[in-house]
Amino acid sequence: MNEKETHSNDGGHIENGLNYxxxxxxxxxxxxxxxxxxxxxxxxxxxxxxxxxxxxxxxxxxxxxxxxxxxxxxxxxxxxxxxxxxxxxxxxxxxxxxxxxxxxxxxxxxxxxxxxxxxxxxxxxxxxxxxxxxxxxxxxxxxxxxxxxxxxxxxxxxxxxxxxxxxxxxxxxxxxxxxxxxxxxxxxxxxxxxxxxxxxxxxxxxxxxxxxxxxxxxxxxxxxxxxxxxxxxxxxxKKEKLKKLVTLQSNVKEEINIQSKSKRLFNQSNFWKICSPTTCGQGYFAYGFILIFLILLFNFFVGGIEQGFTKFFISFVEQEQINPNKKDSIYSMIFYWLPMLIGRIFSTFLTVSLISPHIMLTISLFLCLLTYLLWILFIWYIGLNRISLFLLVTANGLSMSPISATLIGWVKQFLQLTPIELSLILSSNATGGIVFGLISGFIFQHYGAKHLFTLLIVLIFIVFILFLFALFLQRFHSKRENKYQTNEAINQEDNTFETFLRHNQYD
Structure with a gap:
């Protein structure tokens, strides 16, 4: 079944899906x-x-x-x-x-x-x-x-x-x-x-x-x-297991034999086979290794941006005294999380029906870069007030909202993602949180609150460049693979035609 048929069938069975x-x-x-x-x-x-x-x-x-x-x-x-x-x-x-x-x-x-x-x-x-x-x-x-x-x-x-x-x-x-x-x-x-x-x-x-x-x-x-x-x-x-034992009596012995075998929690050969860049890259070692490495680096720096902003932003607002009342300064983060919630809803809808994941990521990262450029402009040159602060925080939440979920959707399109690869991606984000959480705190304390955004704009520049490299590699490999498959199909058709002519000559 092709992709168009799948979409049409899904659309025709929305009510059935809800009923299910x-x-x-x-x-x-x-x-x-x-x-x-x-x-x-x-x-x-x-x-x-x-x-x-x-x-x-x-x-x-x-x-x-x-x-x-x-x-x-x-x-x-x-x-x-x-x-x-x-x-x-x-x-x-x-x-x-x-x-x-x-x-x-x-x-x-x-x-x-x-x-x-x-x-x-x-x-x-x-x-x-x-x-x-x-x-x-x-x-x-x-x-x-x-x-x-x-x-x-x-x-x-x-x-x-x-x-x-x-x-x-x-x-x-x-x-x-x-x-x-x-x-x-x-x-x-x-x-x-x-x-x-x-x-x-x-x-x-x-x-x-x-x-x-x-x-x-x-x-x-x-x-x-x-x-x-x-x-x-x-x-x-237990009830489901009893039902299976009653309805599938022929498989009872096989099931008992499987349960009686000693299970290993960790199988080394399977582990290295699954972890292999060749497996992840669907047969291509260099392609799988470089792409996974770029994605891990990408998520590493994204983790740094997330931790640096969410954990130190309220402290930035309070130390810069943008809001005189400290009780009101806490509300500034609402303008981050609420747009993020709305952005995730819209990005889910857009990536399902209208926009491919790599386009969604490109738009999101470009908006992030633009938002942090505006942060630098307002912090160092124009000056922040309550209105500009809330507008920039809202833009920050909206631009960051699709990245985490859309990244997995994009990667799954061209790499074979097992739980191990997903775990590596998650751990790279956590590692970025560790490293840049400490760096953000050090810069915030010893160089001033404003320099927190200097660090963040450097990180978003690196993230954008890494994504462009990964996107270029993926598109280049896809075009080469499509060309190879097209040539293979043409050669197969030529061979079939030659075989057909030979049979006709013998006849």
Whole structure:
């Protein structure tokens, strides 16, 4: 079946597709609860970005050192992706419903304790566990939904991923509701020395307690919900297994033999075969290796941009005193997450029906580059006010929104992506978060808040150049491959025609 036929058939069966989802009540309930849990994860992961300055006062350190918490969270995520995404895939594949309750219980405890930590390293350990839980949730929840819905999992996954920016928006509102009117940077508690904040006394930030406890409660609800689901899902699997044993009696012996064999969690030969650039590049080693390398570098720098902006932007607004009221400065990030949510909805629609992924990525990256050029222009030459700030943040959220999801869709068109390659892409993003989270904090603290955007525009330039290289390589290889296949088809037709003539001569 060709592509046009597929689209026409899909269009003709939209109602049937909706009816299919609505009839699967248990699966639909799991999907909707997963949407809630992803919203919870958005709250839990993004609340630290909204409270960077209060946390720096709480642990009596500056933002350069506090950026280690971002590195710790990304490092925890990377560890889990490597171990459970690369080495122990069978655990995630077979026991995803049992992983999720633990994955939400860890951040529930860590988030509740965070406002009471007075040591930077204790805070890093708490954020490390948050990163570990993030990695477990990403792997287990994606596996659970794809196994549950099988070939119809695209729409449920898109639905779940919309929960993250909603959670990020809620984290801003929650922090705003508990924030005091007093400015965070108060001369009674701090002094400045070479752009470095030095705490004069231990100042407990009581405003952190309510926001973090509320987020912890949401995580606990998700943990309890997934524990109940794991019990229900386990019963459902047992019933399905009994049905198969009854209806497929001829396969019972084979099934028992398979279960009796010892299973290896890690098969070295299969691992290297799947990881091979030749396999990924569909038979072409150099093509697969270079393209995967470019994509990993691309995602590495994208991770740096995401962490640098989301974790330090509110601190930038407060230190530059663009909003006199510190309670209002928290709202600036709403103009980032809300456009990102809207942008993801529109980009999903556009890439399905109107625009190919590589065109969508090109437009998105060009708009990102233009947005950061405007940031530099306003910060260094024109001057920022509240209106220009909100407009630029909105443009930032819209331009960044399609990148992560569209990148995977684009790559899947021309590379054979296994869970291992996907894990490598995810871990490259986390590595970028570690490296540039630390660099952003150092630059912010020692060279001034304005230079944060100098770093970000350098990163977006690198990302744009890497994408152009990857796009050129992919298009060049595709044209050469199409030409080769066309020549092969012509040669095959010529051979068929010659064979036909020979048979006619003999006749």
């Amino acid at each position: 989802y609505l009839k699967q009540k248990w699966k639909l309930f799991v999907t909707l609860f997963s949407l809630f849990s992803f919203m919870t994860m958005g709250m839990e992961l993004e609340i630290s970005g909204s409270t960077m300055l209060p946390l720096s006062i709480q642990v009596r350190t500056n933002l350069a050192k506090l950026s280690w918490i971002i590195a710790a969270k990304s490092f925890g995520y990377m560890i889990i992706v490597v171990f459970f995404g690369l080495l122990f895939q069978s655990i995630t594949k077979n026991y995803s419903e049992f992983i999720l309750p633990i994955a939400y219980l860890l951040p529930s405890i860590a988030t509740a304790l965070t406002p009471y930590f007075k040591s930077l390293w204790a805070l890093c350990i708490a954020l490390l566990f948050q990163g570990i839980s993030h990695g477990l949730i990403d792997l287990a929840l994606n596996t659970l939904i794809t196994n549950m819905w099988s070939s119809r999992s695209t729409a449920p996954l898109n639905c779940i991923y919309f929960g993250y920016p909603v959670g990020a928006l809620l984290s801003i509102i929650v922090v705003r509701s508990f924030r005091q009117n007093d400015p965070l940077i108060d001369k009674n508690y701090m002094k400045y020395s070479n752009s470095t904040i030095i705490i004069k006394e231990n100042y407990f930030q009581s405003e952190l307690v309510g926001a973090y406890i509320m987020t912890s409660i949401f995580c606990l609800i998700s943990s309890i919900g997934f524990a109940l689901m794991a019990y229900k899902q386990n019963q459902y699997k």
